[in-house]
Amino acid sequence: MSFDVPDDRRYLESHEWTTTDDPVRIGISAFAQDELGDVVFVELPDPGEEIEADETFGVVESIKAVSDLYAPVSGEVVAVNEALFDAPELVNEDPYGDGWMLEIDPADDGEFDDLLTAAEYRDRIE
Template identity: 80%
Template structure:
């Protein structure tokens, strides 16, 4: 099965993605949402909180499992996709669009270069 892997983002091996231009948005990949199954709950940090690269920033719960969300880069949360609280299925329906999770103001944008490219991520999930 082939999954959509947008080339305008960077990825973590744990299946989170981040955009590379402002606003810096973070979510989970189409592969991750497919593995999880139907998402029923999302726990996210509040705006103003700081997240640290490689550490958990939230939880996504599906009918199959509860999974931690890992921060691709460090920074301050500037926005939270509050639509997910009432409609967590957006993560399944549109993981790269309406299913985004948080926006951050990165501490160091050059850290994005250390993440997987779309091609590297695609190789990992194939």
């Protein structure tokens, strides 16, 4: 099975994605949401909180599992997708669009270089 992996993002091996514009948006990949199954709950940090690259920033709960969410880059949370609190299924329906989770002001643009490109991520999940 082939999954959508947009080329305009960077990825963690744990299946989180980030855009590289400012502020950056963070979410989970189509592969990750497929593995999880139907998402029923998302726990996210509050705006103003600092998150650190490779550290957990929240939790996604599905009918199959509860999984930690890992930050692709460090920075201050400037927005959370509050629509997910009432409609967590957006993560399944549109993981790269309406299912985004956070917007952050990145602390160090150099951290993007540590992430997988779309091609590298595609190789890992195929």
